[in-house]
Amino acid sequence: MNAPAPALNTPTPRRFALRRLLPGWYGLGWGTALLVMLPVLSVFWLALFPTENIWPHLTTTVLPVYIQSTLILLAGTGALSVTIGVGCAWLVTLCQFPGRRLFEWALLLPFAIPAYVIAYIYTDLLEYAGPVQSLLRGLFGWHTARDYWFPEIRSIGGAILMLTLVLYPYVYLLARASFLEQSMSIRDASRMLGCTPWQSFLRVSLPIARPAIAVGLSLVSMETINDFGTVDYFAVKSMSAGIYDAWLNMGNVGAAAQIASLTLVFVVLLMTLERLARARVRQFTSPDRFRSIDRYQLRPLQAWLALLACALPVLCGFLIPFLTLIEFSSAHLEQFADSRFIGFAANSFTLSSSTALLAALIAIVISYSKRLHARSRSLQTAARLSNLGYALPGAVLAIGVIVPLAAFDNGIDAFMRAHFGFGTGLLLSGTPAALVFAYCVRFLAVSGGAVDASLSKVTPSMDMAARSLGANTLRTLREVHLPLIRGGLLTGVLVVFVDCMKELPATLILRPFNYDTLATYVYQYASDERIETCSPGALLIVLVGIVPVILLSRTITATRDSH
Amino acid sequence: MTMRNVLLSAAVLSASFTTLAQAEEVNIYSFRQEFLIKPLLDRFSEETGIKVNVVFAKNGLLERIEHEGQNTPADLLLSADIGPLYEAAERDLVAPIHSDVVERNVPEQFRDPDGKWVGLTSRARIIYASKERVKPGEITRYEELTDPKWKGRICTRSGKHTYNLSLIGAMIAHHGEAEAEKWLQGLKANLARKPQGNDRAQVKAVKEGVCDLALGNSYYFGAMITNDKEPEQKEWAQAVNLVFPNQADNGTHMNISGAALIKHAPHPEAAVKLVEFLTRKEAQEIYAQANFEFPVRPKTPWSPLLQQYMSDFNGDRINLGEIGKNRTLAAKLVDKVGFDN
Numbered sequence: 001m002n003a004p005a006p007a008l009n010t011p012t013p014r015r016f017a018l019r020r021l022l023p024g025w026y027g028l029g030w031g032t033a034l035l036v037m038l039p040v041l042s043v044f045w046l047a048l049f050p051t052e053n054i055w056p057h058l059t060t061t062v063l064p065v066y067i068q069s070t071l072i073l074l075a076g077t078g079a080l081s082v083t084i085g086v087g088c089a090w091l092v093t094l095c096q097f098p099g100r101r102l103f104e105w106a107l108l109l110p111f112a113i114p115a116y117v118i119a120y121i122y123t124d125l126l127e128y129a130g131p132v133q134s135l136l137r138g139l140f141g142w143h144t145a146r147d148y149w150f151p152e153i154r155s156i157g158g159a160i161l162m163l164t165l166v167l168y169p170y171v172y173l174l175a176r177a178s179f180l181e182q183s184m185s186i187r188d189a190s191r192m193l194g195c196t197p198w199q200s201f202l203r204v205s206l207p208i209a210r211p212a213i214a215v216g217l218s219l220v221s222m223e224t225i226n227d228f229g230t231v232d233y234f235a236v237k238s239m240s241a242g243i244y245d246a247w248l249n250m251g252n253v254g255a256a257a258q259i260a261s262l263t264l265v266f267v268v269l270l271m272t273l274e275r276l277a278r279a280r281v282r283q284f285t286s287p288d289r290f291r292s293i294d295r296y297q298l299r300p301l302q303a304w305l306a307l308l309a310c311a312l313p314v315l316c317g318f319l320i321p322f323l324t325l326i327e328f329s330s331a332h333l334e335q336f337a338d339s340r341f342i343g344f345a346a347n348s349f350t351l352s353s354s355t356a357l358l359a360a361l362i363a364i365v366i367s368y369s370k371r372l373h374a375r376s377r378s379l380q381t382a383a384r385l386s387n388l389g390y391a392l393p394g395a396v397l398a399i400g401v402i403v404p405l406a407a408f409d410n411g412i413d414a415f416m417r418a419h420f421g422f423g424t425g426l427l428l429s430g431t432p433a434a435l436v437f438a439y440c441v442r443f444l445a446v447s448g449g450a451v452d453a454s455l456s457k458v459t460p461s462m463d464m465a466a467r468s469l470g471a472n473t474l475r476t477l478r479e480v481h482l483p484l485i486r487g488g489l490l491t492g493v494l495v496v497f498v499d500c501m502k503e504l505p506a507t508l509i510l511r512p513f514n515y516d517t518l519a520t521y522v523y524q525y526a527s528d529e530r531i532e533t534c535s536p537g538a539l540l541i542v543l544v545g546i547v548p549v550i551l552l553s554r555t556i557t558a559t560r561d562s563h
Numbered sequence: 564m565t566m567r568n569v570l571l572s573a574a575v576l577s578a579s580f581t582t583l584a585q586a587e588e589v590n591i592y593s594f595r596q597e598f599l600i601k602p603l604l605d606r607f608s609e610e611t612g613i614k615v616n617v618v619f620a621k622n623g624l625l626e627r628i629e630h631e632g633q634n635t636p637a638d639l640l641l642s643a644d645i646g647p648l649y650e651a652a653e654r655d656l657v658a659p660i661h662s663d664v665v666e667r668n669v670p671e672q673f674r675d676p677d678g679k680w681v682g683l684t685s686r687a688r689i690i691y692a693s694k695e696r697v698k699p700g701e702i703t704r705y706e707e708l709t710d711p712k713w714k715g716r717i718c719t720r721s722g723k724h725t726y727n728l729s730l731i732g733a734m735i736a737h738h739g740e741a742e743a744e745k746w747l748q749g750l751k752a753n754l755a756r757k758p759q760g761n762d763r764a765q766v767k768a769v770k771e772g773v774c775d776l777a778l779g780n781s782y783y784f785g786a787m788i789t790n791d792k793e794p795e796q797k798e799w800a801q802a803v804n805l806v807f808p809n810q811a812d813n814g815t816h817m818n819i820s821g822a823a824l825i826k827h828a829p830h831p832e833a834a835v836k837l838v839e840f841l842t843r844k845e846a847q848e849i850y851a852q853a854n855f856e857f858p859v860r861p862k863t864p865w866s867p868l869l870q871q872y873m874s875d876f877n878g879d880r881i882n883l884g885e886i887g888k889n890r891t892l893a894a895k896l897v898d899k900v901g902f903d904n
Contacts, residue, residue, distance in 0.1 A: 057895055058898075061895075061898035061899055062898045062901070062904070128771045128773065129795070144771070144772035145771060145772055145773050235721060235757060235758065235759035235903070237903060245723055245894060248622055248646075249646075249723055249725070249728060249890065249891070250890075250891045250894050250895070251650050251653065251654075251890075251891060252891075395622055395623050398623050402623075402626055406627075406630035406631050406634075407630070409634060410631075410632055410633070410634055413634055426631060426634050429627075429630075508620035509622070509626075509627060510627075511618060513616035513618050513636070514616050514617060514618075515618075524596050524597060524598060525596075525598075527596065527621060532793065533792075
């Protein structure tokens with residue numbers, strides 16, 4: 001703690017009176033959580049009004065397919081993301097091999113690439129007419145598709161690979177942060193007690209990192225569940241496909257909301273199971289972060305394998321799509337000079353940065369009030385439920401945002417008409433504010449997760465010390481907690497920023513007239529299967545995303561001074 | 564100033580803005596990509612001085628209109644398919660368009676009898692047949708797609724795609740639900756691969772030998788054969804013959820891109836003016852040429868390319884409302900026969 005020792009101050013009566021009018025942390029926490037939950041509650045509400053009961057049809061036809069595909073997607077993407085994310089994080093943090101410092105940040109790069117771009121590019125590369133198969137045909141003298149077997153990229157396996165490539169960085173990020181924070185002494189103790197490095201990883205490092213990995217995995221799972229673009233492109237019939245089908249093809253919004261709600265219940269169940277499984281295991285760090293990490297020196301063969309293991313995700317998840325985008329863009333360079341283009345980029349940037357900051361603020365309010373009222377079960381539950389927006393497909397979330405905002409706008413309008421004789425029209429609907437609200441709801445799980453994780457590691461004795469020295473809750477937060485969770489907070493801000501840059505479905509539906517972000521601009525053409533035309537836009541999304549990604553890596557590394 | 568005064572002056576200001584705005588703008592919620600209609604909208608603005616504002620999204624706009632209610636800023640809904648237009652009318656989100664100009668320019672099958680939606684361009688859902696492996700005249704009807712001789716030789720995009728739903732809707736309208744289900748089942752049995760990709764990808768698959776017949780919308784042919792930026796698409800188009808099915812009976816299945824007037828539109832006059840503009844000869848020529856669709860207005864000259872490849876076919880004359888009505892049922896049939904699985 002570098003703040004000067006707080007002086008004891010007696011609040012003046014006036015300030016005291018004012019404070020009593022303000023809501024306490026309990027009310028603030030609840031209120032904020034409720035506000036963020038509104039869109040999810042709206043979806044539950046819509047679920048009460050189906051135009052017809054769709055379940056007899058679903059259960060006798062495609063529901064088993066939806067459930068099966070979703071489970072396979074979840075299991076596949078989850079397992080692969082954890083393997084890559086945790087494995088690479090451990091390698092770059094605790095082993096010494098050539099290129100380690102480069103991979104520390106390079107492994108985060110795939111994060112900057114939107115999933116729909118990566119799906120499109122790999123289909124182009126790996127399908128029948130793509131360069132890979134053409135080359136093989138040329139080499140082996142095959143003529144038609146019937147002469148040989150090649151894995152179909154447009155399949156559930158393909159979807160799992162694509163989702164993994166863009167989602168594993170979540171796990172990597174959190175696992176790495178956790179490995180960095182772990183006390184070296186614990187590891188040394190395990191080694192002295194006879195563990196091999198591998199055993200020490202399995203029995204000490206991994207269990208300590210488990211909460212962080214669980215957060216990463218839950219983000220990956222929710223992204224997998226809410227994804228529609230990739231699965232649709234790859235013709236995989238997951239639950240989101242079912243939601244869209246009921247909504248758009250059967251005109252049954254209520255039924256779509258029912259399927260979405262059921263998916264949410266499933267997510268809550270998963271989250272609860274995970275929490276129960278590690279119940280009562282609480283860890284507070286006694287940081288020995290000024291001691292640098294002693295890395296395992298790998299033998300040459302091991303070092304090469306480690307290098308390969310880290311290079312592969314970067315190559316497939318970033319380099320290949322990035323270079324392809326550059327190649328596409330070279331034919332459309334004139335777009336960079338288009339003045340509208342700068343406007344789109346400015347919109348993306350403004351929206352993303354305001355959301356990143358606002359979401360961080362919301363995360364702090366909810367996390368901190370939860371900490372202050374640790375015994376209040378209802379507040380804990382509210383905080384957890386406020387993360388659910390992330391598991392909804394973006395377009396469904398957008399409908400969930402439209403309902404309360406329009407009700408609010410129309411309510412005010414009616415009130416003003418009744419009492420003042422004029423209307424105010426739509427105040428929030430169809431404005432950038434609606435977009436920021438939607439993004440916050442969608443990505444609170446990300447910033448909330450980051451803040452929660454850091455805050456929970458601060459030992460309660462810090463609070464006690466600060467409070468007994470006379471600092472109030474707000475001052476404790478400002479002068480004790482915020483400096484301590486700076487790293488986690490910044491992580492949340494940066495990740496949300498990158499996520500917002502890529503966000504598409506909710507943006508499309510909620511945006512104002514004549515308003516484009518880079519993502520919507522790209523989508524206009526991509527949805528017409530002309531991604532080459534808009535590749536400069538896609539490239540710009542990636543480029544803008546790279547900066548925070550690199551900052552992110554530095555933030556994490558800075559948690560421990562390592563040489 | 565008291566609070567009341569502030570509010571009042573704000574009201575006066577906003578009221579004067581509203582009247583100003585009323586005179587000179589049309590707000591569009593569009594399911595169609597903006598760049599496809601931009602040139603026309605610009606032309607309209609130039610001619611009339613009416614500004615046109617657009618929000619484009621692939622879904623969710625009907626819900627936006629519904630919940631924005633009386634305060635919705637949207638005047639017009641544009642769609643590239645009958646589906647959303649019919650749905651908007653069903654949900655009572657639209658007001659009828661009463662216009663002699665529109666009624667004169669748009670044939671009856673392409674507009675709602677009460678004016679709740681209006682077609683602006685039309686397109687045919689045709690069969691792309693391999694030049695190499697399918698003899699001319701070997702297939703002439705949608706119904707023949709179930710013939711066992713095509714087993715493993717047909718490609719199509721998802722049965723749930725709106726273009727296929729409309730086609731299935733037409734089959735239901737002509738043959739009844741039971742027959743349509745049997746047809747879908749037979750088609751499914753003949754597929755070369757699980758339905759995937761878009762319409763262009765199916766033609767590409769024919770070129771690559773994955774299949775011999777493909778279902779696709781007519782304008783994709785124009786888009787591919789003139790594609791200078793990606794010349795490989797020209798090769799795909801050159802590998803196929805265009806078959807306009809059912810020339811001797813019902814005619815080829817037609818769909819529209821179209822417009823509907825929003826019930827609570829703040830600028831209904833300007834909106835109708837825009838719809839009228841879009842159905843006039845000049846706009847029809849541009850509109851149809853830009854995307855290789857057919858003008859809905861009779862006696863509008865077609866582009867040379869359309870004349871060369873697609874002239875003189877019989878389109879289905881059934882009112883598209885009949886097809887819109889069957890879409891939910893069509894979606895359920897797709898599930899029932901497991902078409903996409």
